[in-house]
Amino acid sequence: xxxxxxxxxxxxxxxxxxxxxxxxxxxxxxxxxxxxxxxxxxxxxxxxxxxxxxxxxxxxxxxxxxxxxxxxxxxxxxxxxxxxxxxxxxxxxxxxxxxxxxxxxxxxxxxxxxxxxxxxxxxxxxxxxxxxxxxxxxxxxxxxxxxxxxxxxxxxxxxxxxxxxxxxxxxxxxxxxxxxxxxxxxxxxxxxxxxxxxxxxxxxxxxxx
Amino acid sequence: xxxxxxxxxxxxxxxxxxxxxxxxxxxxxxxxxxxxxxxxxxxxxxxxxxxxxxxxxxxxxxxxxxxxxxxxxxxxxxxxxxxxxxxxxxxxxxxxxxxxxxxxxxxxxxxxxxxxxxxxxxxxxxxxxxxxxxxxxxxxxxxxxxxxxxxxxxxxxxxxxxxxxxxxxxxxxxxxxxxxxxxxxxxxxxxxxxxxxxxxxxxxxxxxxxxxxxxxxxxxxxxxxxxxxxxxxxxxxxxxxxxxxxxxxxxxxxxxxxxxxxxxxxxxxxxxxxxxxxxxxxxxxxxxxxxxxxxxxxxxxxxxxxxxxxxxxxxxxxxxxxxxxxxxxxxxxxxxxxxxxxxxxxxxxxxxxxxxxxxxxxxxxxxxxxxxxxxxxxxxxxxx
Numbered sequence: 001x002x003x004x005x006x007x008x009x010x011x012x013x014x015x016x017x018x019x020x021x022x023x024x025x026x027x028x029x030x031x032x033x034x035x036x037x038x039x040x041x042x043x044x045x046x047x048x049x050x051x052x053x054x055x056x057x058x059x060x061x062x063x064x065x066x067x068x069x070x071x072x073x074x075x076x077x078x079x080x081x082x083x084x085x086x087x088x089x090x091x092x093x094x095x096x097x098x099x100x101x102x103x104x105x106x107x108x109x110x111x112x113x114x115x116x117x118x119x120x121x122x123x124x125x126x127x128x129x130x131x132x133x134x135x136x137x138x139x140x141x142x143x144x145x146x147x148x149x150x151x152x153x154x155x156x157x158x159x160x161x162x163x164x165x166x167x168x169x170x171x172x173x174x175x176x177x178x179x180x181x182x183x184x185x186x187x188x189x190x191x192x193x194x195x196x197x198x199x200x201x202x203x204x205x206x207x208x209x
Numbered sequence: 210x211x212x213x214x215x216x217x218x219x220x221x222x223x224x225x226x227x228x229x230x231x232x233x234x235x236x237x238x239x240x241x242x243x244x245x246x247x248x249x250x251x252x253x254x255x256x257x258x259x260x261x262x263x264x265x266x267x268x269x270x271x272x273x274x275x276x277x278x279x280x281x282x283x284x285x286x287x288x289x290x291x292x293x294x295x296x297x298x299x300x301x302x303x304x305x306x307x308x309x310x311x312x313x314x315x316x317x318x319x320x321x322x323x324x325x326x327x328x329x330x331x332x333x334x335x336x337x338x339x340x341x342x343x344x345x346x347x348x349x350x351x352x353x354x355x356x357x358x359x360x361x362x363x364x365x366x367x368x369x370x371x372x373x374x375x376x377x378x379x380x381x382x383x384x385x386x387x388x389x390x391x392x393x394x395x396x397x398x399x400x401x402x403x404x405x406x407x408x409x410x411x412x413x414x415x416x417x418x419x420x421x422x423x424x425x426x427x428x429x430x431x432x433x434x435x436x437x438x439x440x441x442x443x444x445x446x447x448x449x450x451x452x453x454x455x456x457x458x459x460x461x462x463x464x465x466x467x468x469x470x471x472x473x474x475x476x477x478x479x480x481x482x483x484x485x486x487x488x489x490x491x492x493x494x495x496x497x498x499x500x501x502x503x504x505x506x507x508x509x510x511x512x513x514x515x516x517x518x519x520x521x522x523x524x525x526x527x528x529x530x531x532x533x534x535x536x537x538x539x540x541x542x543x544x545x546x547x548x549x550x551x552x553x554x555x556x557x558x559x560x561x562x563x564x565x566x567x568x569x570x571x572x573x574x575x576x577x578x579x580x581x582x583x584x585x586x587x588x589x590x591x592x593x
Contacts, residue, residue, distance in 0.1 A: 060473065202401035203401070
């Protein structure tokens, strides 16, 4: 059976958190969708709360702790990423952004990514499109057209299957991510960390006169 | 195997009493530390180069020239010389001059610096950091190895028939190290020339440097300078010692917690576990550093950072005493054990002169390709 690697980054701070709840719903939907295509999914969840001190230390010292390093390597070698953050003061949380800031600039190029966010009211739902989406576009991730925002009221509304209800949005986003993951070979790529830039010459391009 | 001290030259407040040395006091302290390095029997003193406070060593050869006059045995080196923003012609002349002044006790470590604005301050573009390091060193290397140089590059005024002065002492250029913490291009450059590679591993975990150094060793062999285990490797280190390890931790903790580079970040315990920083008894430092060659292979130079983060001069001198009297003599024995005979010693001017003479003798006796000829062939292959 074919396998794909899905990494789930959740920036929820309380335990339990609605951010993690949304991340789990998205994950289950993606895994189910891929199973329908005869693809087995290995899931690794990264709870940023557990890595909060390590993330700040990385910002200060420039290197990740072993635990953070493992999380960063998992993200870099994934076929799909689900990234979910609470919306704080009109944008992704500071912890979420700090984690993104310690990802190597090229590490998530081509990575199929589904974005999710949670908040107290529906009024912040566009934060997904004006802050989260540009962040991942800058890093050259491939972001699904549908991203999922869950306000508190969403957890008690709408029948499953109705396209505007939370369940419907989750299903649509999961289908989009799963479709991108089917063709991904990212998790089997061998990356040479010492690959020299194309055309590199140890004496430079000039100076041979 | 060479042991020594390298300094960044930071002026930092002592967090235990909130006093800050003046620039004058700090500069004099660095000179005193260098003399101490010779007094306790260490081999190398290396000085950083910076152009922004709180760092003072903007003019390394001025300070190293003074130290040359006050010492007679130690090698004077840099950590690092900014190959990106200095004119390579001036580097060629400054360090050839220092070679004469110090009777050959000079080598140089090239680096790209850690302060972004230095590039624009010197009219350069930080995005060109690697190309500057590559091209400037290519010119420097020619200025030291060829009498008259015709040159045209991207980054400086062309040269026609230029001869740098003075010529290197005994016709042998100062040994060059290339320092890098993460760029394979610089490891490749060091390997291409058969120069040394210095990995300042004091702030990051060793796994990263094991891969980087292994890469340099493989490329050194690829370019025909010898086997991988003959490549010239230097490492950084950091220690604070006291007879009783708990005393060392107690004394060093306020300096660690407020240090400019890693202060207010990870705990002392985490940092000592993840990096070569060792805080404890001299025996703990011996055990930690005797184990370095397990990770990196037999190497040639171990430098320690000891005078930063506001540590007072008196403490620094005590630390260097412990290092020179109790730690390094044992490490010398440990590193000599089972060291293969074909692994080179740390580079010295005398050894380079002897090597150049034997190469010249071989050539005159018609022994065919000397190492310098094979290097030139490699250069052609790379350019074409």
